[in-house]
Amino acid sequence: MRPPGPSSAIAVSQELDRVMRADRGRLVSVLASGLRDLALAEEVLQEAAVAALSHWGRAGLPRSPAGWLLQVARRKAIDRLRGAARDSRKGAALAILLDEEAMPEPDGIPDHRLRLIFACCHPALEPKSRIALTLRTVCGLNTPEIARAFLDAEPTMGQRISRAKAKIAAAGIPFAVPDAEHWSERLDTMLATVYLIFTTGYVAGPDKPRDLCHEAEYLIRLIDRLRPADPEIEGALAMMLLTGARRAARIGPDGASLPPGEQNHRLWDMSRITEGRAILARAMARRRPGPFQIKAAISDCQMADDGPDWPQIAALYGALLRHEPTPVVCLNAAVALSEAGDPARGLVMIEELGAALSHYQPWHAAKAALLAANGRTDDATSAYLEAIAQAPTQAEAQFLKKRLLMLSETAPKG
Amino acid sequence: MQYMLLIYNDPAHEPSYGTPEFNEMMGGYFAANERMKADGVLRGGEGLQGVETATSLRIKAGKVETMDGPFAETREHLGGYYVIDVPDLDAALKYAALIPSAHFGTIEVRPLMDYNPNA
Numbered sequence A: 001m002r003p004p005g006p007s008s009a010i011a012v013s014q015e016l017d018r019v020m021r022a023d024r025g026r027l028v029s030v031l032a033s034g035l036r037d038l039a040l041a042e043e044v045l046q047e048a049a050v051a052a053l054s055h056w057g058r059a060g061l062p063r064s065p066a067g068w069l070l071q072v073a074r075r076k077a078i079d080r081l082r083g084a085a086r087d088s089r090k091g092a093a094l095a096i097l098l099d100e101e102a103m104p105e106p107d108g109i110p111d112h113r114l115r116l117i118f119a120c121c122h123p124a125l126e127p128k129s130r131i132a133l134t135l136r137t138v139c140g141l142n143t144p145e146i147a148r149a150f151l152d153a154e155p156t157m158g159q160r161i162s163r164a165k166a167k168i169a170a171a172g173i174p175f176a177v178p179d180a181e182h183w184s185e186r187l188d189t190m191l192a193t194v195y196l197i198f199t200t201g202y203v204a205g206p207d208k209p210r211d212l213c214h215e216a217e218y219l220i221r222l223i224d225r226l227r228p229a230d231p232e233i234e235g236a237l238a239m240m241l242l243t244g245a246r247r248a249a250r251i252g253p254d255g256a257s258l259p260p261g262e263q264n265h266r267l268w269d270m271s272r273i274t275e276g277r278a279i280l281a282r283a284m285a286r287r288r289p290g291p292f293q294i295k296a297a298i299s300d301c302q303m304a305d306d307g308p309d310w311p312q313i314a315a316l317y318g319a320l321l322r323h324e325p326t327p328v329v330c331l332n333a334a335v336a337l338s339e340a341g342d343p344a345r346g347l348v349m350i351e352e353l354g355a356a357l358s359h360y361q362p363w364h365a366a367k368a369a370l371l372a373a374n375g376r377t378d379d380a381t382s383a384y385l386e387a388i389a390q391a392p393t394q395a396e397a398q399f400l401k402k403r404l405l406m407l408s409e410t411a412p413k414g
Numbered sequence B: 001m002q003y004m005l006l007i008y009n010d011p012a013h014e015p016s017y018g019t020p021e022f023n024e025m026m027g028g029y030f031a032a033n034e035r036m037k038a039d040g041v042l043r044g045g046e047g048l049q050g051v052e053t054a055t056s057l058r059i060k061a062g063k064v065e066t067m068d069g070p071f072a073e074t075r076e077h078l079g080g081y082y083v084i085d086v087p088d089l090d091a092a093l094k095y096a097a098l099i100p101s102a103h104f105g106t107i108e109v110r111p112l113m114d115y116n117p118n119a
Helices: A009-035 A038-059 A065-083 A088-102 A113-120 A127-137 A143-149 A154-171 A180-204 A212-226 A231-244 A270-284 A291-301 A310-323 A327-339 A343-352 A361-373 A377-389 A394-410 B020-038 B089-096
Strands: B002-009 B042-047 B055-060 B063-068 B077-085 B106-111
Touching: A009 A038, A009 A065, A009 A088, A009 A113, A009 A127, A038 A065, A038 A127, A038 A154, A065 A088, A113 A127, A113 A180, A113 A212, A127 A143, A127 A154, A127 A180, A127 A212, A143 A154, A143 A180, A154 B106, A180 A212, A180 A231, A180 A291, A212 A231, A231 A270, A231 A291, A270 A291, A291 A310, A310 A327, A327 A343, A327 A361, A343 A361, A361 A377, A361 A394, A377 A394, B002 B089, B020 B042, B020 B089, B077 B089, B089 B106
Parallel strands: none
Antiparallel strands: B002 B077, B002 B106, B042 B077, B055 B063
């Protein structure tokens, strides 16, 4: 304990702010896994923070501010649960808490964030709720920030988050790391959630107040630290580093998006590329291939010294198809095959996907490129126009318009 | 926590009597039952007769209205249920996956209300 004295309100609130930023996820994870109730965990932590302001102001900062908050939050939870102990499940949570309370806190606060992340990414929750809840509880984003990132109204997002928390408590979603039998399936769901956070940020661009690419990278690094030496977690981290490395180069000076092969290499982030490649090599040395490792390798092959290594990329998409036999992966495989020198076969594959993907803009864009590669200028033109009409961003529309222009310049009408 | 596993399926997609698939389904139900009993989680469970035996009732303006047929006219019908007592949803989902009808129908997993007024 520091010597008592008049500690200034500013110092106390700054310290509280720092602890709540740095340790909030860890504190919530410890409280929630004991209480089995995320909403209650957050509420009692908030109450403890309010209590800290007046208590620390009077008595000085405790030796371990985070430990103090945890202890006070637990006591507040015990008080609340005593009131509601007629409910047998709350009785069980109370017993756990009283146990924890009786045990002297070890040197550090245990880190149960992996349990927390698995609970937030549970397949019993809607995919969008998984994202929102993970950003809220693990990354500490507030509801307005999450609503803005997904272009949702704030009350709608608030309701989504509280519904998800209520379901965790009512349906008994566990705060636990899944057992070996369900590990890979649950890990896939979790990594898909983090990846969706990453791609949402990638498309939105870095000028948002909370950069979702940054949050996704924070999450995947945290998961890698809490569960080291898992090749798919490493693969996901490598993929985000390698793809994220090209972020500053993905839109050209004219505002049109650029494929990796046409980007200005000097804008690539070499430190991210180096780190991504090292992590990917480490993952692959474990000899347990998986979709994220393959996606990372594809992203890496886009940045080969002499331009994208299309034969290798086509082979990797073939491997990815065995893990994820989805129309979207098949579409990418067809494009790679065409770039690797077989546009005729690529076009056949694309046309076979029409039934599944005709409402998917990238299908129209890929079809246009492959029709052009096969010399079918008129068909390519109408496919480009369709792809431009459906383009999700201005930069993408700009890119497609340039391609369309090149088509009319190089190929005389036949 | 107690969960009800509600078994929904479309009778048109059920294996028919006398086929190897039917025998497999019966064996699967038997095995699921035995497993739930051996693990000490089974609290109850019954199969229901077909929806053609169902009668629905509601009271409108104090008057009982009785109707032939199930509550909802859907292709998938409630065909039976189990009640199990397990620690959490993951455990409940594990038992739900043992129910053979999951292969051709849907198992809805719902926690029971926990009043427990005497605790």
